[in-house]
Amino acid sequence: xxxxxxxxxxAVVVVVAVVVGAQGSGARTPDQRRQxxxxxxxxxxxxxxxxxxxxxxxxxxxxxxxxxxxxxGRSDDAIRNRLVARYGEDILLxxxxxxxxxxxxxxxxxxxxxxxxxxxxxxxxxxRQAPGGPSGRDRALVAAALADEADGIDDPHGEGSGR
Amino acid sequence: MNxxxxxxxxxxxxxxxxxxxxxxxxxxxxxxxxxxxQVPSFVFLCALGAVVATVAMQxxxxxxxxxxxxxxxxxxxxxxxxxxxxxxxxxxxxSILLWGLVLVGYVVAVARKFRDRLSDPLVAWAMLVLxxxxxxxxxxxxxxxxxxxxxxxxxLDGPGPNPLLQDHLLMAFHPPMLYLGYVGFTVPFAFAxxxxxxxxxGEGWLVETRRWTLFAWGFLTIGIVLGAWWSYEVLGWGGxxxxxxxxxxxxxxxxxxxxYLHSVMVQERRGMLRVWNLSLLCATFSxxxxxxxxxxxxVLDSVHAFSxxxxxxxxxxxxxxxxxxxxxxxxxxGDVLRAPGRIDSPLSREGAFLANNVxxxxxxxxxxxxxxxxxxxxxxxxxxxxxxxxxxxxxxGPIGLALLFLMAVAPALPWRKASTETxxxxxxxxxxxxxxxxxxxxxxxxRGVVPLVAFGLGAFAAAxxxxxxxLATRRHGWRGFVGRTNxxxxxxxxxxxxxxxxAASGSFAEQAEARLAPGETRRVHGHEVxxxxxxxxxxxxxxxxxxxxxxxxGSALSPRLQRFPNASQELGKPxxxxxxxxxxxxxxxxxxxxxxxxxxxxxxxxxxxxxLWVGGLVMVAGTALSAFPGxxxxxxxxxxxxxxxxxPVGGRHSAAGDADDGGGAGDRPAGDLSPTxxxxxxxxxxxxxxxxxxx
Numbered sequence: 001x002x003x004x005x006x007x008x009x010x011a012v013v014v015v016v017a018v019v020v021g022a023q024g025s026g027a028r029t030p031d032q033r034r035q036x037x038x039x040x041x042x043x044x045x046x047x048x049x050x051x052x053x054x055x056x057x058x059x060x061x062x063x064x065x066x067x068x069x070x071x072x073g074r075s076d077d078a079i080r081n082r083l084v085a086r087y088g089e090d091i092l093l094x095x096x097x098x099x100x101x102x103x104x105x106x107x108x109x110x111x112x113x114x115x116x117x118x119x120x121x122x123x124x125x126x127x128r129q130a131p132g133g134p135s136g137r138d139r140a141l142v143a144a145a146l147a148d149e150a151d152g153i154d155d156p157h158g159e160g161s162g163r
Numbered sequence: 164m165n166x167x168x169x170x171x172x173x174x175x176x177x178x179x180x181x182x183x184x185x186x187x188x189x190x191x192x193x194x195x196x197x198x199x200x201q202v203p204s205f206v207f208l209c210a211l212g213a214v215v216a217t218v219a220m221q222x223x224x225x226x227x228x229x230x231x232x233x234x235x236x237x238x239x240x241x242x243x244x245x246x247x248x249x250x251x252x253x254x255x256x257x258s259i260l261l262w263g264l265v266l267v268g269y270v271v272a273v274a275r276k277f278r279d280r281l282s283d284p285l286v287a288w289a290m291l292v293l294x295x296x297x298x299x300x301x302x303x304x305x306x307x308x309x310x311x312x313x314x315x316x317x318x319l320d321g322p323g324p325n326p327l328l329q330d331h332l333l334m335a336f337h338p339p340m341l342y343l344g345y346v347g348f349t350v351p352f353a354f355a356x357x358x359x360x361x362x363x364x365g366e367g368w369l370v371e372t373r374r375w376t377l378f379a380w381g382f383l384t385i386g387i388v389l390g391a392w393w394s395y396e397v398l399g400w401g402g403x404x405x406x407x408x409x410x411x412x413x414x415x416x417x418x419x420x421x422x423y424l425h426s427v428m429v430q431e432r433r434g435m436l437r438v439w440n441l442s443l444l445c446a447t448f449s450x451x452x453x454x455x456x457x458x459x460x461x462v463l464d465s466v467h468a469f470s471x472x473x474x475x476x477x478x479x480x481x482x483x484x485x486x487x488x489x490x491x492x493x494x495x496x497g498d499v500l501r502a503p504g505r506i507d508s509p510l511s512r513e514g515a516f517l518a519n520n521v522x523x524x525x526x527x528x529x530x531x532x533x534x535x536x537x538x539x540x541x542x543x544x545x546x547x548x549x550x551x552x553x554x555x556x557x558x559x560g561p562i563g564l565a566l567l568f569l570m571a572v573a574p575a576l577p578w579r580k581a582s583t584e585t586x587x588x589x590x591x592x593x594x595x596x597x598x599x600x601x602x603x604x605x606x607x608x609x610r611g612v613v614p615l616v617a618f619g620l621g622a623f624a625a626a627x628x629x630x631x632x633x634l635a636t637r638r639h640g641w642r643g644f645v646g647r648t649n650x651x652x653x654x655x656x657x658x659x660x661x662x663x664x665x666a667a668s669g670s671f672a673e674q675a676e677a678r679l680a681p682g683e684t685r686r687v688h689g690h691e692v693x694x695x696x697x698x699x700x701x702x703x704x705x706x707x708x709x710x711x712x713x714x715x716x717g718s719a720l721s722p723r724l725q726r727f728p729n730a731s732q733e734l735g736k737p738x739x740x741x742x743x744x745x746x747x748x749x750x751x752x753x754x755x756x757x758x759x760x761x762x763x764x765x766x767x768x769x770x771x772x773x774x775l776w777v778g779g780l781v782m783v784a785g786t787a788l789s790a791f792p793g794x795x796x797x798x799x800x801x802x803x804x805x806x807x808x809x810x811p812v813g814g815r816h817s818a819a820g821d822a823d824d825g826g827g828a829g830d831r832p833a834g835d836l837s838p839t840x841x842x843x844x845x846x847x848x849x850x851x852x853x854x855x856x857x858x
Contacts, residue, residue: 003591010595017605017615021609022612039553042551049400049405050551050552053400088547092549094554100546101544103536108532109558112562119509119518126505
């Protein structure tokens with residue numbers, strides 16, 4: 001089988017597998033919803049932890065709030081909004097996407113994309129400066145090096161000493 | 164007595180570091196090279212001071228000398244010996260002392276390794292930088308972070324270290340490993356500054372510090388993995404990485420250091436990217452200082468509660484000084500640093516290393532920016548914002564997948580330029596391995612695009628790494644495992660294991676809180692958890708232990724609740740059963756209820772957590788293998804173009820740097836001579852050994 005055919009088959013196999021694998025495994029259980037919301041909410045009393053992972057009483061209280069809201073049939077976003085209304089915006093571990101705080105999402109992405117753009121430009125520039133013949137300066141350098149070689153041949157440490 | 168001894172040790176180290184620095188300056192300024200022979204004496208005195216201070220601190224801790232402030236605040240009579248020793252690095256001042264000790268250890272090693280070349284200006288400059296850094300840390304201990312201040316009215320007993328820190332033996336190892344990593348980057352940084360100051364910015368200093376950098380990087384890796392493991396075994400929430408500022412502070416230099424380890428190969432091979440490599444190294448060192456500032460100054464909320472102290476601004480000032488000096492030096496040497504040559508094609512080993520660098524530095528930027536953003540938002544927008552786990556996970560996910568892809572493709576790329584024909588031939592079966600694993604996962608019922616892509620790319624990358632090692636061993640026998648490229652492939656295998664472990668345990672964890680009566684069973688994700696009995700014990704004088712004994716699929720697990728004399732509430736100690744597949748994690752939340760004897764236990768089942776720790780071990784093994792020299796390169800093989808413009812051509816710029824003890828070009832490990840050259844027809848292999856610019 002030709003190599004090109006093998007690559008084509010692989011591409012098809014991968015696409016099919018990913019499409020099949022992307023099909024959801026059914027609706028989330030209330031338990032999973034509670035956990036996914038709680039993992040994105042900051043514990044008010046214990047810096048750096050989410051209410052899902054903290055055993056502090058205040059975290060437990062918020063977990064109970066979330067559980068009650070899930071049981072009441074509210075959507076994830078509605079539950080988060082209620083928490084924000086009660087505790088302030090910084091209760092969510094995910095920074096907001098709008099306003100000044102939105103910059104935390106935009107700037108790093110822009111920086112990485114920009115860096116790749118810069119790299120692409122650099123490659124184009126390198127491609128354009130295709131190596132021509134040796135310039136006058138190159139020739140001068142070679143001559144200097146050869147002259148140097150002639151009188152510095154006993155240099156024990158230079159490159160080419162075979163040490 | 165201990166306080167006086169310790170203070171004397173700190174003073175001795177500080178004074179001799181300053182003396183050493185002054186000696187180097189005098190020698191450089193007056194040109195009297197013979198003065199430099201005094202340098203080893205100053206190094207010896209520094210080491211003596213650091214050892215005396217450490218011994219005094221340990222003696223004070225072990226003999227419960229509560230007249231020493233640090234012991235009064237952090238020691239206790241009930242702490243066992245191992246944790247009494249590790250008390251030194253469980254709080255701010257002692258951790259600075261450990262830092263100083265490790266740093267002096269590195270300085271001693273450098274002075275020994277380069278003892279015959281101390282009069283070489285490059286080495287002299289490096290020693291100057293090292294002395295100054297030592298002086299900074301011991302000045303901290305002499306002033307604001309003094310571990311030996313005395314207590315006028317010593318208490319009879321102290322509170323002991325934070326209970327979380329005396330719960331697991333990993334705490335005795337994690338910080339020293341981390342510091343060996345952090346501090347180790349000082350050495351290549353010092354040589355980089357030396358190279359800039361002397362103008363010998365060719366490859367000599369790079370080759371000299373290659374193993375030092377690998378050593379530091381390897382220990383930083385161990386430190387980070389051990390920290391994650393400790394967090395998993397102790398904290399009771401079933402997680403190993405919380406993107407906490409202190410964790411991020413250790414990850415930042417690791418990311419830039421990893422970028423450096425890759426891009427440095429481009430410079431050694433082609434003589435390019437000089438400014439970039441110097442910048443990465445300086446960034447790595449300055450990030451260790453910035454991280455220390457962020458985590459020790461109290462400006463950021465962190466679970467790692469280091470006491471606030473006045474040293475924050477000093478670290479910030481030191482950081483600013485490093486940045487200004489290195490940027491100034493790089494700017495000053497700008498014309499000399501401009502390297503000849505160009506990169507021929509993005510589809511080449513060099514191109515892959517550049518993409519790797521963009522991703523790693525981008526990753527570091529994301530982590531740094533996300534960590535400090537709450538400060539920025541509060542200062543500029545007057546609003547409090549949390550930037551937590553969900554943000555970092557979402558931002559780092561795509562970068563991680565891109566890195567996996569690069570890791571799969573890059574090892575097959577030849578230097579200079581790859582033809583699609585070469586790539587297609589070399590990558591076919593690794594890619595098919597990835598495809599096969601992907602299909603197998605889907606058939607086994609794994610769902611979700613991100614984990615599936617991670618598994619597929621992981622298998623692709625692993626197969627690419629295995630392919631390299633197989634080709635190399637076929638060609639060189641056992642030597643196919645050593646050397647930079649081959650050892651690096653082993654590191655890649657470890658990284659793949661960790662990536663797969665992260666994707667699996669992060670995507671498919673199942674958690675339940677269960678209230679169990681004695682004899683009752685709960686089934687979580689196919690695992691039977693039965694509550695057998697409950698016990699209480701005060702056999703250990705440092706704590707009261709209450710333990711639940713549970714049976715998980717036939718084996719016993721006992722999560723505990725422990726009460727320490729100095730803590731207001733009970734602290735949990737989870738119990739973990741690792742498996743090749745699922746890990747079962749039990750954390751006891753409440754002991755038996757009076758009414759019905761039921762306990763509350765958190766049961767977490769996560770796949771492939773053990774892969775993280777094994778992967779870390781494999782990475783370390785690979786690092787050790789890459790530190791060994793591979794097959795020797797012939798000394799006559801040119802590896803890079805020479806520095807043009809500053810000196811006559813001829814490789815002399817590195818002559819002095821390479822003149823000694825086998826660290827030079829002749830000894831350059833040749834693992835990077837493309838082991839693929841053996842198995843593959845490599846149209847570019849011959850070309851790649853030509854000097855840059857050869858037609």
